[in-house]
Amino acid sequence: METEALHRHLPDHHWLRLRYEDFCAAPVESMDRVLSMLGVAERPPFEDAGTVRLRPNHIVAGNPSRFTVGSVRIRVDEEWRTAMSRRDRLLVVASTWPLLRRYGYPWRV
Secondary structure, eight states: OHHHHTTTTTGGGGOOOOOOOHHHHHHHHHHHHHHHHHOOOOHHHEEEETTTEEEEOOOSSSOGGGGOEEEOOOOOOTTHHHHOHHHHHHHHHHHHHHHHHHHHHHOOO
C-alpha cells in the first residue's frame, strides 16, 4: 500500500504499473516499456520472446534464483497455488483484498 501512496506524489510519466503475470506473458515488450520510461536505449539480453541470458551478479539477498546464470525461460510460477496452505492463502487474501480488487485479481482462495 505504500507504493500506492507514493504513486499519488509522482507524475504519471514517472510511473509504470506492470503486473507479474503480464511481464511473464510478454517479457520483451514489458522490458522495452520499462527501459523506455527510464530513457535507457540498451536492450536486455533476450534470446527469444521468453528466454533471457543472465550473467553472474552480486545481489546479496533475495530469492535463491538470483544465483541462476545462463539461459532462463521466463514463466509464471504457480507453485504457491498448491504449496501454500488454505489458511495462509486466506490470510493473504484478507490482508490484500483492496489491492486484489484494484488490480483485477480474483478473490477466491
